[in-house]
Amino acid sequence: xxxxxxxxxxxxxxxxxxxxxxxxxxxxxxxxxxxxxxxxxxxxxxxxxxxxxxxxxxxxxxxxxxxxxxxxxxxxxxxxxxxxxxxxxxxxxxxxxxxxxxxxxxxxxxxxxxxxxxxxxxxxxxxxxxxxxxxxxxxxxxxxxxxxxxxxxxxxxxxxxxxxxxxxxxxxxxxxxxxxxxxxxxxxxxxxxxxxxxxxxxxxxxxxxxxxxxxxxxxxxxxxxxxxxxxxxxxxxxxxxxxxxxxxxxxxxxxxxxxxxxxxxxxxxxxxxxxxxxxxxxxxxxxxxxxxxxxxxxxxxxxxxxxxxxxxxxxxxxxxxxxxxxxxxxxxxxxxxxxxx
Amino acid sequence: xxxxxxxxxxxxxxxxxxxxxxxxxxxxxxxxxxxxxxxxxxxxxxxxxxxxxxxxxxxxxxxxxxxxxxxxxxxxxxxxxxxxxxxxxxxxxxxxxxxxxxxxxxxxxxxxxxxxxxxxxxxxxxxxxxxxxxxxxxxxxxxxxxxxxxxxxxxxxxxxxxxxxxxxxxxxxxxxxxxxxxxxxxxxxxxxxxxxxxxxxxxxxxxxxxxxxxxxxxxxxxxxxxxxxxxxxxxxxxxxxxxxxxxxxxxxxxxxxxxxxxxxxxxxxxxxxxxxxxxxxxxxxxxxxxxxxxxxxxxxxxxxxxxxxxxxxxxxxxxxxxxxxxxxxxxxxxxxxxxxx
Numbered sequence: 001x002x003x004x005x006x007x008x009x010x011x012x013x014x015x016x017x018x019x020x021x022x023x024x025x026x027x028x029x030x031x032x033x034x035x036x037x038x039x040x041x042x043x044x045x046x047x048x049x050x051x052x053x054x055x056x057x058x059x060x061x062x063x064x065x066x067x068x069x070x071x072x073x074x075x076x077x078x079x080x081x082x083x084x085x086x087x088x089x090x091x092x093x094x095x096x097x098x099x100x101x102x103x104x105x106x107x108x109x110x111x112x113x114x115x116x117x118x119x120x121x122x123x124x125x126x127x128x129x130x131x132x133x134x135x136x137x138x139x140x141x142x143x144x145x146x147x148x149x150x151x152x153x154x155x156x157x158x159x160x161x162x163x164x165x166x167x168x169x170x171x172x173x174x175x176x177x178x179x180x181x182x183x184x185x186x187x188x189x190x191x192x193x194x195x196x197x198x199x200x201x202x203x204x205x206x207x208x209x210x211x212x213x214x215x216x217x218x219x220x221x222x223x224x225x226x227x228x229x230x231x232x233x234x235x236x237x238x239x240x241x242x243x244x245x246x247x248x249x250x251x252x253x254x255x256x257x258x259x260x261x262x263x264x265x266x267x268x269x270x271x272x273x274x275x276x277x278x279x280x281x282x283x284x285x286x287x288x289x290x291x292x293x294x295x296x297x298x299x300x301x302x303x304x305x306x307x308x309x310x311x312x313x314x315x316x317x318x319x320x321x322x323x324x325x326x327x328x329x330x331x332x333x334x335x336x337x338x339x340x341x
Numbered sequence: 342x343x344x345x346x347x348x349x350x351x352x353x354x355x356x357x358x359x360x361x362x363x364x365x366x367x368x369x370x371x372x373x374x375x376x377x378x379x380x381x382x383x384x385x386x387x388x389x390x391x392x393x394x395x396x397x398x399x400x401x402x403x404x405x406x407x408x409x410x411x412x413x414x415x416x417x418x419x420x421x422x423x424x425x426x427x428x429x430x431x432x433x434x435x436x437x438x439x440x441x442x443x444x445x446x447x448x449x450x451x452x453x454x455x456x457x458x459x460x461x462x463x464x465x466x467x468x469x470x471x472x473x474x475x476x477x478x479x480x481x482x483x484x485x486x487x488x489x490x491x492x493x494x495x496x497x498x499x500x501x502x503x504x505x506x507x508x509x510x511x512x513x514x515x516x517x518x519x520x521x522x523x524x525x526x527x528x529x530x531x532x533x534x535x536x537x538x539x540x541x542x543x544x545x546x547x548x549x550x551x552x553x554x555x556x557x558x559x560x561x562x563x564x565x566x567x568x569x570x571x572x573x574x575x576x577x578x579x580x581x582x583x584x585x586x587x588x589x590x591x592x593x594x595x596x597x598x599x600x601x602x603x604x605x606x607x608x609x610x611x612x613x614x615x616x617x618x619x620x621x622x623x624x625x626x627x628x629x630x631x632x633x634x635x636x637x638x639x640x641x642x643x644x645x646x647x648x649x650x651x652x653x654x655x656x657x658x659x660x661x662x663x664x665x666x667x668x669x670x671x672x673x674x675x676x677x678x679x680x681x682x
Contacts, residue, residue: 136591149531150532181576183572183575183576188414191572215579215580215582217584219590231531232572236555238555239558242558242559243558243560243581246620249560250477250620251616254613257612257615261612264608264609267609271596271606274598275591
């Protein structure tokens with residue numbers, strides 16, 4: 001089956017310089033994939049030169065005359081940039097001309113535009129952001145990473161339902177274990193929203209394992225999906241980044257102290273490199289906006305070609321597995337069951 | 342001036358085995374300090390044997406017949422353990438027989454008991470938990486780490502006021518820089534509580550630098566105190582632990598892979614050890630409960646002797662600087678100023 005994905009080729013800190021090589025690599029690896037590069041036609045054509053020949057019509061350009069700036073306000077982008085590469089890419093998803101779109105652009109603008117153009121799945125209020133983070137045993141999926149603050153119990157429950165569908169598709173597992181982030185594992189711990197969400201999850205067909213704490217994010221056992229409010233999830237994600245930055249910086253300082261430590265660094269270089277590769281953030285790039293009536297994948301704005309390719313590959317997998325439809329069906333069946341009750 | 346501190350000698354996973362050596366070391370390092378070890382007199386006497394002789398009356402025992410278990414419910418401990426080592430130690434603070442108490446016991450029970458026995462400073466609802474975490478540039482103080490969930494803007498503001506007094510005392514700085522944890526640095530980001538707390542801090546005499554994000558916790562520049570809700574702070578703290586555990590585990594795996602990597606590990610051992618010492622959690626042990634009418638320091642339950650000594654030393658510094666009185670005066674002056682308006 002032919003799969004078509006729209007790429008916001010102008011988005012991110014580096015635009016076509018990153019999006020084009022990543023797109024070409026992704027086409028090489030996925031024989032049934034077609035990509036529509038959305039952006040300034042002249043810029044894209046000159047960047048591509050004769051490279052399109054290799055892909056026998058699997059690569060096309062859709063012109064868009066505008067570009068959303070990285071720090072532009074979401075409401076202004078929505079109002080004034082109706083022909084932006086981001087918006088046109090999302091339009092392609094709405095019009096069924098692409099099964100997903102991928103953008104490294106401004107997160108707020110992407111979320112506002114996707115919500116406006118694609119609309120939400122009935123029963124869902126706002127998109128939630130789900131991504132994977134590295135862990136001792138591989139990786140863990142976490143949502144929400146910042147789409148929603150002050151999430152209600154019902155929203156947390158919805159995150160669980162939607163997130164489980166993403167995990168099933170991406171990790172190819174049938175019944176992912178779902179944990180709810182809390183500040184203790186005892187029943188009395190936490191705020192009212194979390195306690196009520198726990199009850200909703202217990203009474204659902206989610207494979208709910210109960211509360212998990214912050215250390216489960218990277219050092220947890222056997223939890224496939226961690227559900228939390230977007231404020232907490234976003235802080236936790238950036239705390240992981242900060243901790244890794246600190247550790248890397250302090251190790252550099254220690255290895256750089258004198259001739260002996262620098263010698264040790266020389267001997268350890270291959271080991272440290274192998275370690276670094278295991279938690280390379282580029283291999284975890286790509287967050288899905290769930291709850292929309294269409295598949296939108298956000299890449300980190302500062303992504304390089306490898307990182308952007310990871311986000312494209314995530315779009316390929318989720319589109320092939322039809323995650324959006326599965327989420328929509330699941331939410332509809334839950335709402336229907338409630339009405340019958 | 343003579344300083345007296347009460348030690349819950351039975352608390353924590355290891356009891357006197359840890360609290361006694363730590364207490365003796367702390368006495369050696371602080372010539373004007375006296376300690377009251379609270380717990381089972383017979384057990385403590387036999388553990389101490391003849392070691393008290395060195396301290397010419399600076400070490401005494403206060404008998405307490407009960408002990409709060411590590412997983413006992415706070416309400417049960419409060420009701421049934423009126424002669425616990427924890428409770429008797431707190432009573433000594435209430436009765437002005439000690440300037441502070443230190444316990445490695447059950448956090449919930451310690452908080453409930455401290456609140457019941459000592460009462461809150463007028464204007465403060467519940468104790469907040471403040472501690473330091475390692476960072477690239479030394480350390481950062483963070484509160485609340487789990488005392489309060491769903492904190493209001495007023496509570497977040499109070500955390501800032503109280504935390505700043507702790508930072509002044511512990512770090513010996515006049516005007517600590519205070520940041521408010523949020524999910525972005527723009528004004529529009531975050532939830533209503535955080536936005537309103539930001540306004541309160543801007544209009545106060547706090548040295549408020551604005552919003553900081555999760556990565557500022559370990560990799561932040563120049564922020565001395567980070568203020569957040571207890572749910573978020575607790576998750577962030579445990580996320581740091583989880584991230585450090587993951588990195589340490591993955592590095593062990595890489596260094597243990599084969600004969601060459603094990604050789605590299607051998608050469609790097611002193612460097613890795615020096616690095617580990619810099620972020621040794623034992624050097625960050627000890628959290629203060631602020632907002633109470635008396636000084637209570639909580640040590641990690643699993644603390645070893647060095648870690649418990651760190652917590653004792655924190656109590657010494659905060660008691661010497663009279664932090665509780667300073668917090669109380671500051672809160673009273675803010676409340677008075679509001680009444681005049």
